[in-house]
Amino acid sequence: MHAAGSLKMGSSGANWVFLVLAVSLVVSASATSDDDELMIGGLNITYSCKKSNGSTVLDKELIEVALNLEYLEAEYFLWGSVGYGLDVEAKYLVDGGPPPIGVQKANLNPYYKDIFYQFGLQEVGHIRAIKALLDYRPHCAFPRTLLDLSKKNWAHTMDEAFLATFGHKLNPPFDPYRNSLNYLISTYTIPYVGLTGYVGSNPLLTGYNSKRLVAGLLAVESGQDAVIRTEMYRMKDKIVPPYKYTVANFSNAISNLRNNLSHALVDEGLVVPKYLGAEMKVTGNILAGDNNSVAYARTAQQVLETVYGTGNASKPGGFFPKGAQGVIAASYLDPDDY
Known part of the structure; x- marks a missing residue:
């Protein structure tokens, strides 16, 4: 399987046929219908x-x-804002997949509850649109992925970010559900990875319907990220209690971690050295972009490396304790581990 996993995104059609056959030989036949075992x-x-x-x-x-990633965003935004997820909002999209681990309602003020409930509903539409295009259930349009959205996992993610930038963990552990500011900061970690993944996959698409879907998804994911960054930029110098760090410090720590996990410069915080700012004239960085202010791109492998929190597409973890799903994600995994 590791040989299959080493195939590059630009492989020939023959190689991709081989990849599909290789994955089919090693994965199990089908998922059980028992939610407790699924x-x-x-x-x-x-x-x-x-x-x-x-x-x-x-x-x-x-x-x-x-x-x-759309499953992840839908569950986190819905639960954080209204205290329930896809099982209540759109159960027909779950297809028997397991509920997320440790997710809960955040202590949000009315303003942020409104914003993130809108985001959650947008993700419902995204999942529906993707499944309509993928068409082939439960295989190509697979059931909801097992997700870990627990306070413990979020605390670990933030600890890794602060270790990478400041050399130590946060004390007390970070709790995204504690208040509106914490939850806003936590959401900084999510839509941006997806939008860079869409930028990376777009040149590889050939079908009109696929291109149209990804362009539309990219537009809304970019908008979500822009809202999050704007809200955080407005408070960039605010200290995040009970820590000594500002909102900008949090953004930079998270972006540095994601760069490390992706093994590339594809991420930027809210305040950057001037050489990374727009036209190398500013340190404010309300939107991330390269030296032409064009969005960065992640490959599918880099997306997996990042959301797993391991920097390795063959080692699940982070938000995806059992790994992501689909042909590409499965091609990196060792069947002996399952």
Whole structure:
């Protein structure tokens, strides 16, 4: 499987046929219908896609990566804002997948509750649109992925970020559900990875419907990220109690961690050295972009490395304790671990 995992995104059609066959040989036959046993992620089902809806097999395999992140965003935004997720808001999109671990309602003021409930509902639409294009259930359009959105996992993520930038963990552990500011900071970690993944996958798509879908998803994910960054930039110098660090410090720590996990400069915080600012004239960085202020791109592998929190697409963890789903994600995983 590691040989299959080493195939690059630009592989020929023949190589991708080989990849699909290789994954089919090692993954289990299908997911059980018992919700108590169903631990969707990684190699629980035989992932496969077929050409349809004006989309190639490769188009669909790339979009499968995004479906994992859309599940994550939907559950986190819905639960954080209103205290329930897809099982209440859109159960038909769950397809028997397990509920997220440790997620809960955040202590949000009315303003942020409104914003993030809107975001959560937008993610419901994204999942529906993706599944309509993928078409082939439960394989290509797979059930909800197992997610870990617990306070413990969030605290670990923030500790890794602060270790990478400031050399020590946060004390007390970070709790995203504690208040509006903490939750806002936590959301900084999510839509941006997805939007860079869409930027990275877009040049590889060939079908009209796939290109149209990804362009539309990218537009809204970028908008969500812009709202989050703008809200945080407005408070960039505010100290985040009970810590001694500012909102900008948090953004830079998270971005540094994600750069480390992606093994590339594809992420920037709210305040940067002038050489990274727009036209090298400013340190304020309300939107992230390269030296032409064009959005950075992540490959599918880099997306997985980042959301796993391990820097390795073969080692699940972080928000995806059993791994992400789909042909590309499964190609990196070792079946002996499942």
